[in-house]
Amino acid sequence: MSDAPEVKRPVVTPVRVVIALCLVAPFVAMLWVSSYAKVDPAFIGIPFFYWYQMLWVLISTTLTMIAYKLWQRDQRARKTGGKA
Numbered sequence: 001m002s003d004a005p006e007v008k009r010p011v012v013t014p015v016r017v018v019i020a021l022c023l024v025a026p027f028v029a030m031l032w033v034s035s036y037a038k039v040d041p042a043f044i045g046i047p048f049f050y051w052y053q054m055l056w057v058l059i060s061t062t063l064t065m066i067a068y069k070l071w072q073r074d075q076r077a078r079k080t081g082g083k084a
Contacts, residue, residue, distance in 0.1 A: 015074050022067040026060040 029035075036052040043051045 009078060013074070015070055019067045019070050019074075022063040022070075025063060026056055029056055029059075 030053070036049055038049065039047045041048055
């Protein structure tokens with residue numbers, strides 16, 4: 001047993017805030033329907049309403065991947081005591 005006091009890490013850290021923003025951004029973008037409920041500008045003949053949503057599929061995938069990698073790094077740092 002160690003006599004050193006146990007240091008509690010804060011639950012809300014800047015990295016976790018970035019993770020949360022990465023995961024919340026797609027929901028906000030898709031729930032704000034009035035921002036993309038229009039036909040113009042069309043992209044290769046596809047109305048804006050459709051291609052905007054398809055673009056967010058790719059953006060959401062990227063943001064989820066970033067959030068996952070940040071979460072893994074955060075968990076590793078917590079296990080090693082923040083030395084990494």
